[in-house]
Amino acid sequence: xxxxxxxxxxxxxxxxxxxxxxxxxxxxxxxxxxxxxxxxxxxxxxxxxxxxxxxxxxxxxxxxxxxxxxxxxxxxxxxxxxxxxxxxxxxxxxxxxxxxxxxxxxxxxxxxxxxxxxxxxxxxxxxxxxxxxxxxxxxxxxxxxxxxxxxxxxxxxxxxxxxxxxxxxxxxxxxxxxxxxxxxxxxxxxxxxxxxxxxxxxxxxxxxxxxxxxxxxxxxxxxxxxxxxxxxxxxxxxxxxxxxxxxx
Amino acid sequence: xxxxxxxxxxxxxxxxxxxxxxxxxxxxxxxxxxxxxxxxxxxxxxxxxxxxxxxxxxxxxxxxxxxxxxxxxxxxxxxxxxxxxxxxxxxxxxxxxxxxxxxxxxxxxxxxxxxxxxxxxxxxxxxxxxxxxxxxxxxxxxxxxxxxxxxxxxxxxxxxxxxxxxxxxxxxxxxxxxxxxxxxxxxxxxxxxxxxxxxxxxxxxxxxxxxxxxxxxxxxxxxxxxxxxxxxxxxxxxxxxxxxxxxxxxxxxxxxxxxxxxxxxxxxxxxxxxxxxxxxxxxxxxxxxxxxxxxxxxxxxxxxxxxxxxxxxxxxxxxxxxxxxxxxxxxxxxxxxxxxxxxxxxxxxxxxxxxxxxxxxxxxxxxxxxxxxxxxxxxxxxxxxxxxxxxxxxxxxxxxxxxxxxxxxxxxxxxxxxxxxxxxxxxxxxxxxxxxxxxxxxxxxxxxxxxxxxxxxxxxxxxxxxxxxxxxxxxxxxxxxxxxxxxxxxxxxxxxxxxxxxxxxxxxxxxxxxxxxxxxxxxxxxxxxxx
Numbered sequence: 001x002x003x004x005x006x007x008x009x010x011x012x013x014x015x016x017x018x019x020x021x022x023x024x025x026x027x028x029x030x031x032x033x034x035x036x037x038x039x040x041x042x043x044x045x046x047x048x049x050x051x052x053x054x055x056x057x058x059x060x061x062x063x064x065x066x067x068x069x070x071x072x073x074x075x076x077x078x079x080x081x082x083x084x085x086x087x088x089x090x091x092x093x094x095x096x097x098x099x100x101x102x103x104x105x106x107x108x109x110x111x112x113x114x115x116x117x118x119x120x121x122x123x124x125x126x127x128x129x130x131x132x133x134x135x136x137x138x139x140x141x142x143x144x145x146x147x148x149x150x151x152x153x154x155x156x157x158x159x160x161x162x163x164x165x166x167x168x169x170x171x172x173x174x175x176x177x178x179x180x181x182x183x184x185x186x187x188x189x190x191x192x193x194x195x196x197x198x199x200x201x202x203x204x205x206x207x208x209x210x211x212x213x214x215x216x217x218x219x220x221x222x223x224x225x226x227x228x229x230x231x232x233x234x235x236x237x238x239x240x241x242x243x244x245x246x247x248x
Numbered sequence: 249x250x251x252x253x254x255x256x257x258x259x260x261x262x263x264x265x266x267x268x269x270x271x272x273x274x275x276x277x278x279x280x281x282x283x284x285x286x287x288x289x290x291x292x293x294x295x296x297x298x299x300x301x302x303x304x305x306x307x308x309x310x311x312x313x314x315x316x317x318x319x320x321x322x323x324x325x326x327x328x329x330x331x332x333x334x335x336x337x338x339x340x341x342x343x344x345x346x347x348x349x350x351x352x353x354x355x356x357x358x359x360x361x362x363x364x365x366x367x368x369x370x371x372x373x374x375x376x377x378x379x380x381x382x383x384x385x386x387x388x389x390x391x392x393x394x395x396x397x398x399x400x401x402x403x404x405x406x407x408x409x410x411x412x413x414x415x416x417x418x419x420x421x422x423x424x425x426x427x428x429x430x431x432x433x434x435x436x437x438x439x440x441x442x443x444x445x446x447x448x449x450x451x452x453x454x455x456x457x458x459x460x461x462x463x464x465x466x467x468x469x470x471x472x473x474x475x476x477x478x479x480x481x482x483x484x485x486x487x488x489x490x491x492x493x494x495x496x497x498x499x500x501x502x503x504x505x506x507x508x509x510x511x512x513x514x515x516x517x518x519x520x521x522x523x524x525x526x527x528x529x530x531x532x533x534x535x536x537x538x539x540x541x542x543x544x545x546x547x548x549x550x551x552x553x554x555x556x557x558x559x560x561x562x563x564x565x566x567x568x569x570x571x572x573x574x575x576x577x578x579x580x581x582x583x584x585x586x587x588x589x590x591x592x593x594x595x596x597x598x599x600x601x602x603x604x605x606x607x608x609x610x611x612x613x614x615x616x617x618x619x620x621x622x623x624x625x626x627x628x629x630x631x632x633x634x635x636x637x638x639x640x641x642x643x644x645x646x647x648x649x650x651x652x653x654x655x656x657x658x659x660x661x662x663x664x665x666x667x668x669x670x671x672x673x674x675x676x677x678x679x680x681x682x683x684x685x686x687x688x689x690x691x692x693x694x695x696x697x698x699x700x701x702x703x704x705x706x707x708x709x710x711x712x713x714x715x716x717x718x719x720x721x722x723x724x725x726x727x728x729x730x731x732x733x734x735x736x737x738x739x740x741x742x743x744x745x746x747x748x749x750x751x752x753x754x755x756x757x758x759x760x761x762x763x764x765x766x767x768x769x770x771x772x773x774x775x776x777x778x779x
Contacts (some may be wrong), residue, residue, distance in 0.1 A: 048678055049677075050677065050678065053677065070644055079680065082677060082679070082680045083676055083680040086678065086679070087675075087678040088679075089671060089674070089675060091669075091671055091672040093669075093672060093674065093675035094675075095672065095676075095694075096694065097689055097693050097697065106679075106689065107679040107680060107681065107691075110681070110685060110689055111679065111681055111685070112680075112682040141554070156680070157695050158677070159679060159680060
């Protein structure tokens with residue numbers, strides 16, 4: 001489903017990703033954990049072209065691009081990729097000038113060309129699924145953070161993506177709201193959606209993810225099933241990270 | 249001494265006016281403004297001049313006379329031999345009169361059609377600038393005996409159909425009316441207005457040479473001007489001819505404030521001596537201005553003898569009489585602003601988007617566009633569009649305002665667009681939107697909300713900037729105020745009426761702005777209370 005090969009990202013002389021190789025199978029939930037500044041978010045943003053990179057290749061659902069791909073072709077490929085891979089942001093990024101319902105129907109109508117009634121029916125179903133059927137006409141700023149993030153997830157689901165990238169989806173939320181959002185995500189995982197989740201929520205990584213990738217200093221330090229990563233980490237850096245998280 | 253106390257701190261002296269008059273200060277600052285302008289108007293009310301201007305002039309040794317040297321030949325114009333000095337037959341006349349009074353005559357520059365206001369405000373001692381004797385002026389000011397008898401001369405294109413003033417009595421071939429340019433509020437203005445007949449449309453200019461250029465450009469058919477001006481400038485406009493013999497006739501006089509009889513009498517005596525000694529004739533001959541019409545000057549009576557003391561209408565009666573003119577001018581102001589502002593807003597948005605998201609060369613080009621238009625005066629831009637590019641007057645007016653304001657709107661939009669968090673564009677792109685679609689559906693609608701207040705602010709500013717369009721002959725409200733003030737002397741009444749009209753037109757704009765801001769708010773609250 002997603003194949004990343006030797007990805008390198010630099011800001012000037014600062015190397016943020018130093019050759020990341022990683023693959024995700026269809027239906028797999030991959031959690032990426034690691035200390036701040038280890039390149040987790042940057043890595044995720046390279047996958048749908050919000051960031052450019054300076055080395056390596058990415059293949060998503062048969063769409064392949066790399067540094068050598070000419071700009072015009074890359075634009076077309078990225079547009080297709082974004083049509084198939086959704087993204088959920090740490091700061092929700094809902095459209096503040098649209099209602100909850102409009103946030104979810106916006107892209108299906110204007111990108112997929114869906115009939116507005118059809119789009120609305122789909123949006124109502126998805127908002128019901130994330131538990132917001134009663135806030136359809138609210139404006140985003142009148143929702144709690146947890147509610148906003150659930151709208152954001154519904155917004156992505158409305159595009160019927162093959163995979164969703166979650167960029168620290170619960171970092172801006174308090175524990176109760178975090179639980180609401182993680183419950184929705186766990187629900188999606190059970191449905192077999194392919195997900196890459198950059199997260200600090202270790203319990204989620206342990207209970208929901210199939211694979212955990214530990215990032216450190218722009219590299220993948222260690223990958224494996226959660227049981228192995230959390231119970232018997234091979235690497236000293238992983239152990240350090242986990243002990244820090246538990247202390248906090 | 250109280251002034252020094254003020255200067256040392258405390259509120260601005262103006263701020264104290266309402267309190268001094270124990271007026272309630274209205275919440276809307278513009279209402280305060282109205283109150284202040286009302287007070288200012290009251291201060292402008294003709295007041296008895298200070299004890300004795302003549303004694304004051306003698307004491308300071310200088311006699312200050314007002315004129316306008318812009319397009320002012322042969323009356324008063326920058327001296328070609330020494331541009332720091334002024335030259336002209338009126339300058340020589342004033343030098344001679346100064347000698348008669350035993351003081352030095354000193355020129356003071358002012359806009360021609362406002363010289364009497366400058367005089368009334370006490371900034372100058374007298375006005376001498378081809379000002380003819382008129383009944384309206386003689387009511388509010390004192391006039392000396394005539395110092396020159398002028399005639400009016402029509403100028404038209406050599407290859408044109410107009411041979412004389414008489415030709416304008418017939419309808420124009422091909423329909424429409426003859427457009428005849430005049431100097432605003434001059435004798436030619438009155439003459440063309442009253443004697444022009446049904447086929448003549450009077451177009452008013454701020455300078456005589458502007459009107460000549462407009463004839464050359466084909467923007468108007470002919471121009472009627474005082475003969476001295478025509479003789480002085482005709483060489484510069486070789487495609488123009490003197491069309492027929494001079495028409496009309498009147499006297500140039502010097503105006504002083506009412507109550508300054510001693511000064512007026514001293515000037516009269518001085519003029520008499522200059523006429524009797526032949527010195528005045530000698531000045532006119534040197535300028536090629538002497539003709540038989542001047543022989544009547546020695547009578548010392550001229551048109552002044554006809555002075556009538558008919559009271560002029562005042563207050564509401566005056567306003568009522570000229571209501572159609574005021575309202576027509578207000579309409580011009582409205583049309584100018586409501587057509588140019590939407591254009592400026594649309595153009596500004598395109599420029600802002602181009603500057604932020606366009607290719608690099610376009611960004612540079614648009615940045616230069618913005619700087620050029622913000623960095624040069626609107627008046628100059630209007631001049632270029634109308635006199636150099638020869639655009640039709642409404643195109644030049646609306647286009648000029650729209651282009652000028654588009655630069656300001658572009659900067660406002662740019663600020664508004666930059667205020668939208670980067671996450672919005674990212675979220676839109678991540679949902680598969682193209683950059684264009686994201687701008688249209690996500691970014692611009694949010695930016696518009698942010699820019700409503702500053703854009704409305706600019707709308708109100710543009711609305712008042714329409715007055716600059718008078719330089720390209722559009723008679724909008726401010727121009728009409730000046731025209732009516734000049735022709736009737738009712739400055740106070742028209743100042744008040746004009747301010748009120750401006751206010752009546754700009755207040756709805758503010759209300760609209762507040763309403764639309766509230767509307768956005770309301771649409772945001774529709775979903776109910778926060779969770």
